[in-house]
Structures are given as structure tokens and as C-alpha cells.
Amino acid sequence: SAPYECILTEVRGEGQRKTALIRLNRPKQLNALSDQLFDELGHALLGFDADEGIGCIVLTGSERAFAAGADIPTLAQYDYMRAIRENMITRNWEHILRVRKPVIAAVAGFALGGGCELAMMCDFIIAADTAKFGQPEIKLAVTPGAGGTQRLPRAIGKSKAMDLLLTARMMDAAEAERAGLVSRVVPAEQLLDEALSAAEAINAMSAPVAVLMKELVNRAFEGPLSDTVAVERRTFHSLFGTPDQKEGMAAFLEKRAPQFRHG
Numbered sequence: 001s002a003p004y005e006c007i008l009t010e011v012r013g014e015g016q017r018k019t020a021l022i023r024l025n026r027p028k029q030l031n032a033l034s035d036q037l038f039d040e041l042g043h044a045l046l047g048f049d050a051d052e053g054i055g056c057i058v059l060t061g062s063e064r065a066f067a068a069g070a071d072i073p074t075l076a077q078y079d080y081m082r083a084i085r086e087n088m089i090t091r092n093w094e095h096i097l098r099v100r101k102p103v104i105a106a107v108a109g110f111a112l113g114g115g116c117e118l119a120m121m122c123d124f125i126i127a128a129d130t131a132k133f134g135q136p137e138i139k140l141a142v143t144p145g146a147g148g149t150q151r152l153p154r155a156i157g158k159s160k161a162m163d164l165l166l167t168a169r170m171m172d173a174a175e176a177e178r179a180g181l182v183s184r185v186v187p188a189e190q191l192l193d194e195a196l197s198a199a200e201a202i203n204a205m206s207a208p209v210a211v212l213m214k215e216l217v218n219r220a221f222e223g224p225l226s227d228t229v230a231v232e233r234r235t236f237h238s239l240f241g242t243p244d245q246k247e248g249m250a251a252f253l254e255k256r257a258p259q260f261r262h263g
């Protein structure tokens, strides 16, 4: 990860398809999300997405913070015209939405503002019991700017989303799990192992199916149900043209583990 200053990257795992681990790394600022960080993150994410040897990406922060939001000293310098001219902060945060492989957020400590929004742009969130989620932008007299008012109500419902967005209170890991924001909560010292083993489980599956699965679930939030279900049915049908489907079903019938060729 030599070319990066705000993130650390490494590759983990032993199998044919490995896991890319990306750590946000601005410890003095609790991983506040600067433009440079998003440039580096986008570059790393799209690089791993294009790498045939990578099956899954895990995005994490530090013990203390996944990310405490956009970089406030930078935000403080903007006025309206400059924000429009430079597409403030948000010019480069959507790279993560172009990643086709599964991206798992492993969240310990603070995930606030843009940090919570970034976690919600991942495919699912595994939380340490130390995790704290919130959208405290209202305390700075702004709204969220990277999907917080849209993805949070979809994830946890209107009432709890309004409560968090309007009062700026933080939600702990247990509440986040009850609300459906996170898929699992584990003791902090197990967070990385849990996320990496979830990634390993996915890496063992047929890779193109994982990509299509992600596309289908994301479609659930985009279009009318009759359309999205039709796309799901056609995707299901099309997979019967793949060797991996033949192998997966043959392995079940022969009571053995499947050997996928990822095609």
C-alpha cells in the first residue's frame, strides 16, 4: 500500500480467490474523510474490483473509529459557490458504488456523518460491540450530503432515522443490530476475523453469482417490485447456462463440496 497516505491495503486469505482488506488510516482525525482519502479509497476499491484474484473487499477503520465523518476543518472553508464549483467532498465518494464485488464494512468505534454514510454504501455491515452510529450533521447546521437521509430510513425505518437525524444522538451496536442497520455484532477483538471469515465464505462461492446477487439486491431499492422480480427471475434462468450451476447441483447430489470455476 506504498502509494497511499490515508489508507492501508493488504490481501488476505489462502484460496484461489482472496480478500482485499482496506483500512482507513487517518488516526489523528478519527479517520475523517478527506478528498485525498476518498481519491485513494476509490483507486484501491476499483483496482481490487478489477483484480481476478480478489473475491471480496473488507473495509475497516481503527479500534476507535471507522470514520468520524467528513473532514470538518475542510468543510468549514467552503461557501456555496465553491461547493458547487468543486462538487465538495462528494465529487469522489461514489466510486464505491461502482464496485461489483461484495464490500463488507467492519465497523468499530465511531461511524458518524459521512462515516455512517460510507458504511451504508457497503453491501453489509458487521459491527464490533464498540460501534456507534449517527448522523450528527444537524449540529453543524447542515444535512448529510452522501445519502444519509435516504439510505438510513431505508435501513432502519422512518421513525428511528428521523430520531437520529434530528437529535444527532448516537446509536450503539446493539440498537443498530435491532434496527437492521448491521448484520452481526461481535466482541471488538473478533471484528476483523468475523469480517474476514464472512469474506472467505463468499470467496468460496461462484464469483459471478455473488456479483449478480449484489446487483439484484441493490435493484430492490431502485425500481418497481414487478420489474425487479422479473430481472431476478431472468437472472435465475440465465445461471442454468453456467458450469458452476451444474457443479453446484451435482456436488449437492453427490454429497460433496463444490469446486467452482467462477463461471
Ligand code: CO8
Pocket (backbone or CB within 6 Å): 028, 029, 030, 032, 033, 068, 069, 070, 071, 072, 073, 089, 090, 093, 110, 112, 113, 114, 115, 117, 118, 136, 137, 140, 143, 144, 145, 146
Ligand atoms: N473531521 C476532522 N477531525 C475530526 C473529526 C472530523 N469529522 N472528528 C474528530 N476529529 C478530530 C478531533 O478534532 C480531534 O482532533 P485534535 O486531537 O487535533 O483536537 C481528534 O479527531 C479526536 O477527536 P475528539 O478529541 O473530539 O475525540 P472524542 O472522543 O472526545 O469525541 C467524537 C469523538 C464524538 C467522534 C467527536 O470527535 C465528534 O463529534 N466528531 C465530529 C463528528 C461529526 O460531526 N461528524 C459529521 C461531520 S459532517 C459530515 O460528515 C457531512 C458528510 C457530507 C458527505 C461526506 C461524504 C462521505
